[in-house]
Amino acid sequence: MDDDDSVRTSLVHLLSILPDYQIHSFTSGDAFLAATDRVGPGCLLLDLHMPGTTGIGVLEKLGRIDKRFETIVLTGEGDVTTAVQAMKLGAFDFLEKPCNHLRLLDTIDMAFSKLAASSRVVMRRAQALAKINxxxxxxxxxxxxxxxxxxxxxxxxxxxxxxxxxxxxxxxxxxxxxxxxxxxxxxxxxxxxxxxxx
CATH class of the missing domain: 1.10.10.10 (Winged helix-like DNA-binding domain superfamily/Winged helix DNA-binding domain)
Structure with missing residues (x-):
């Protein structure tokens, strides 16, 4: 999600080359948070500097309510303090805009790999718990x-x-x-x- 229309459009165009992924774009953190029930697990590209709920605010809320997303933070005003804060809140990675497209795609691929591994762990735990119960x-x-x-x-x-x-x-x-x-x-x-x- 990004409040800059041109950045959002560019990212959607870039990500459309990835097979078998549904792409959703949001103009703000509030718009994304309002839609989380309708969006499946996935990789979230998150701008830190948005009107309304900031990127850090989105990470804080996701940490409390939802573990379905691996988040890659994108910002044009990156600094070490913000990066550390985002990582402590569960961000998978932190990239400064403009970022290299190949690096972004590699990072997205790694985020999806981690998400798949986490899903397998959750599934194994649920199956084991059902047997114990x-x-x-x-x-x-x-x-x-x-x-x-x-x-x-x-x-x-x-x-x-x-x-x-x-x-x-x-x-x-x-x-x-x-x-x-x-x-x-x-x-x-x-x-x-x-x-x-x-």
Whole structure:
């Protein structure tokens, strides 16, 4: 987004050479923020100096409400302090206008690669969490005991049930998690963010 019509038009023309991307342009930070619900994940080219909500203001609001964008900050008045502030707020990179077109395209490509990697991590976490949520409370207790490195006997003692019952719960949780080894089960538990209380 940029409040300068000629810069915005030039960027849209340049980016139109990229295959399979939808390009949206906005005249202000406020216009973009009003449209975020209608815009899919992607790379945001953001001018810092705009009327209304500034580029820094947009970054601050995105940091609180939306992680779907990798942001490349563009400014004609770049300085180290502003660059550091933008990066602390989550900007992927900081380029001064006018910037080299090849460098801009390379930076956009890297931003999309990072976004894809982040999406894969989020998807893996969601899948792992869904599997963990399929466990009963007792199966989850057993899994936490296993995460702590305890034997079936120790877990049984801690939970006040027999080692044979622990074996049954352990078999059920392995089946629900669709794994064949304890290391796979632990991998799912950690990916889901399940930790013991210790």
């Amino acid at each position: 399929s466990l009963s409370l007792r199966e989850r207790d057993v899994l936490i005991g296993l995460m702590e490195g305890h034997s079936n006997k120790v877990i049984a003692h801690d939970l006040g049930i027999s080692p044979r019952t622990i074996e049954i719960y352990r078999a059920k949780l392995m089946e629900k998690l669709d794994v064949r080894s304890l290391s796979e089960a632990l991998g799912i538990a950690f990916a889901a963010g399940l930790y013991s209380d210790d």
